[in-house]
Amino acid sequence: MPINYSISILKNKKTLQKKILKWFDSHKRDLPWRRTKDPYAIWISEFMLQQTQVEQVIPYYHRFLKRFPDVFSLANASLDNVMKVWEGMGYYRRAKYLYNAAKIIVSEYKGIVPNDYEALRQLPGFGNYTTGSVLSIAYNQPYPAVDGNVIRVAARLLKITKVIDTTIIKKIITPFIFDLIPDGKASDFNQALMELGALVCRPAKPDCRQCCWKHACLAFHEMNDPSVLPKRKKKIRGEIRHIAVAVVVKNRKILIARRPDNVILGNLWEFPGGKQKKEESIEDACLREVREETGITIRITNPIMSFKHHYSHYSIVLHFFYGRYLGGRLKNRKTTKLRWVPMQELTRFAFPKANQRVISRIFEDYGVSD
Ligand code: SF4
Structure with missing residues (x-):
């Protein structure tokens, strides 16, 4: 069962950590939100990147930060202005969450994005993923950030052949990733894992030969085609x-x-x-x-x-x-x-x-x- 696999893989923890950090160092994309440690800018980018491709986010990220360079300018804007700057990116609820969270951060946290899990998790729009990603990327805190890319890499690495649902994410994938985070390197590690999923362990054609984790990957060693994982629930065609x-x-x-x-x-x-x-x-x-x-x-x-x-x-x-x-x-x-x-x-x-x-x-x- 995957949980046993994960234990045996975790015995190679140090090698996995070293390999992915080294790979990230030389292969990471130069993305605008990677040039900053400003928690506000990282928070904006993480909200934008949910459900939206990196290439599509880049111009919006620049436009948004130009118009609202800090949490105060965002909190003091009108909702109409925020929606207008967001216009075209879809999933508009994210814009409203950003706006409402900015108001709370200004009124209750003196304009500083909280670096505490519970405080952050309670702000509008902060789920497990966003909380983990902002805390790890901006504050280097050891919280997992499990997005679609990370789920895919983990499901293949551990050869999880069951349909991936919230229980598997909660009970297997998240604790596994949590155990893998190297001391003092949460920011780079989480970004590296997402980057590996985006660039190498891609949904349709994983480039296993070039993968820094191929030595440990169970799907690579034991399956003809790792791309059949992760298994997802079939979508029901609606009316x-x-x-x-x-x-x-x-x-x-x-x-x-x-x-x-x-x-x-x-x-x-x-x-x-x-x-x-x-x-x-x-x-x-x-x-x-x-x-x-x-x-x-x-x-x-x-x-x-x-x-x-x-x-x-x-x-x-x-x-x-x-x-x-x-x-x-x-x-x-x-x-x-x-x-x-x-x-x-x-x-x-x-x-x-x-x-x-x-x-x-x-x-x-x-x-x-x-
Ligand atoms: S070896 Fe292939 S399937 Fe395994 S993690 Fe790397 S790219 Fe993904």
């Missing part, structure tokens, strides 16, 4: 929802709505619309949703575009239409804020990524320069 969305135009102004705080993509702006009901045409759904959501009536003039978007358990197809305002007064509901904004000002508001294409199309159709 497809059709969403009708109206770009309502009135005197070159466009109607936008702010999403409530407690929903997916919360606090971002969007065009009004909603889910198509059974046996309802998509155009009828658009008219009904606008009426229910805003209190006004519109006439659909023409379709703009449709596209699909995938979430973990379901997919949506967004159907965008131009709508002309006919009558009625806007009714701001408690949970949604509505605004007419001049077309050329649309880019001042933070929209979900999917809407960017629509905004570009509006600019094109109405001759607005970006």
